[in-house]
Amino acid sequence: MTEASMILVETIGRVGVVRLNRPKALNALCAQLMQELGAALLAFDKDPAVAAIIVTGSEKAFAAGADIKEMKDKTFPDVVFNDFIGAHWETVLEVKKPVIAAVAGFALGGGCELAMMCDMILAADNAKFGQPEINLGIIPGAGGSQRLTRAIGKSKAMEMILTARMMDAAEAERANLVARVVPLADLMAEALKIGEKIASLSGPSVAIAKDAVNAAFETTLTEGVKTERRMFLGLFATADQKEGMNAFAEKRRPNFTHR
Numbered sequence: 001m002t003e004a005s006m007i008l009v010e011t012i013g014r015v016g017v018v019r020l021n022r023p024k025a026l027n028a029l030c031a032q033l034m035q036e037l038g039a040a041l042l043a044f045d046k047d048p049a050v051a052a053i054i055v056t057g058s059e060k061a062f063a064a065g066a067d068i069k070e071m072k073d074k075t076f077p078d079v080v081f082n083d084f085i086g087a088h089w090e091t092v093l094e095v096k097k098p099v100i101a102a103v104a105g106f107a108l109g110g111g112c113e114l115a116m117m118c119d120m121i122l123a124a125d126n127a128k129f130g131q132p133e134i135n136l137g138i139i140p141g142a143g144g145s146q147r148l149t150r151a152i153g154k155s156k157a158m159e160m161i162l163t164a165r166m167m168d169a170a171e172a173e174r175a176n177l178v179a180r181v182v183p184l185a186d187l188m189a190e191a192l193k194i195g196e197k198i199a200s201l202s203g204p205s206v207a208i209a210k211d212a213v214n215a216a217f218e219t220t221l222t223e224g225v226k227t228e229r230r231m232f233l234g235l236f237a238t239a240d241q242k243e244g245m246n247a248f249a250e251k252r253r254p255n256f257t258h259r
């Protein structure tokens with residue numbers, strides 16, 4: 001018997017939306033859900049009708065972490081030799097289009113890590129972020145100790161990871177974990193506005209801008225600036241650069257062709 005799908009997928013305008021839909025378990029990230037999420041993200045990435053992607057959950061939980069019940073009996077050989085929290089957890093990092101995490105409610109453990117793997121986090125005012133793995137006798141395993149520390153700095157990351165303290169939306173905004181906080185009722189509308197703004201721009205420049213920002217996390221400042229310069233110069237080979245600049249000079253809206 002096939003399990004019911006744990007995600008809902010729709011396209012709104014040029015924005016693909018993946019909603020985690022396992023409400024009784026607060027969107028706990030089990031293997032099935034992660035596999036479905038990855039497949040949906042890759043499908044949107046290939047779809048020329050989609051220019052940006054939103055990953056969201058419910059009002060109560062973006063995701064309360066990896067599924068503790070599914071992993072509690074795993075042995076050391078199980079987790080080491082079976083690619084546990086492996087490549088399928090990081091599919092979002094393969095996506096070339098911008099991915100917005102629209103977070104309401106709990107984003108804990110793997111849920112916080114998934115949000116941080118997205119390109120930006122838009123938070124509802126009821127959002128709560130945390131890496132409470134230490135309560136379970138483990139540590140973050142999907143990049144949390146690295147991405148949280150880069151986002152909010154060592155001291156705050158240490159406090160959250162070593163004590164399991166949750167951070168509310170206001171603190172997450174002050175700490176630069178999230179791009180912006182909006183009222184819960186406006187979360188999807190605001191996320192869609194971001195997606196549609198991105199969709200109105202030149203696809204190549206958006207994809208290259210995403211790569212340029214991500215390069216800042218992977219290299220030195222000197223190498224990063226060199227990378228940015230190469231990307232910047234390369235965009236002068238696109239029709240969209242000509243169109244964007246001519247439209248400005250002619251005081252009209254650009255008509256980007258993504259070439």
Ligand SMILES: CC(C)=CC(=O)SCCNC(=O)CCNC(=O)[C@H](O)C(C)(C)COP(=O)(O)OP(=O)(O)OC[C@H]1O[C@@H](n2cnc3c(N)ncnc32)[C@H](O)[C@@H]1OP(=O)(O)O
Pocket residue numbers: 024025026028029064065066067068069070085106108109110111113132133135136139140141142
């Ligand atoms: C990625 C890696 C490597 C690791 C991880 O992510 S480890 C998991 C980290 N996350 C957590 O430790 C959070 C666990 N959840 C909680 O602490 C609480 O559920 C809560 C604070 C998020 C919410 O508490 P509340 O009292 O409002 O709700 P509950 O009754 O506790 O939960 C409702 C329902 O959801 C099930 N649930 C919640 N989180 C998980 C989870 N991570 N894995 C599996 N199931 C989860 C919870 O058991 C309950 O279901 P049942 O009533 O059927 O037991």
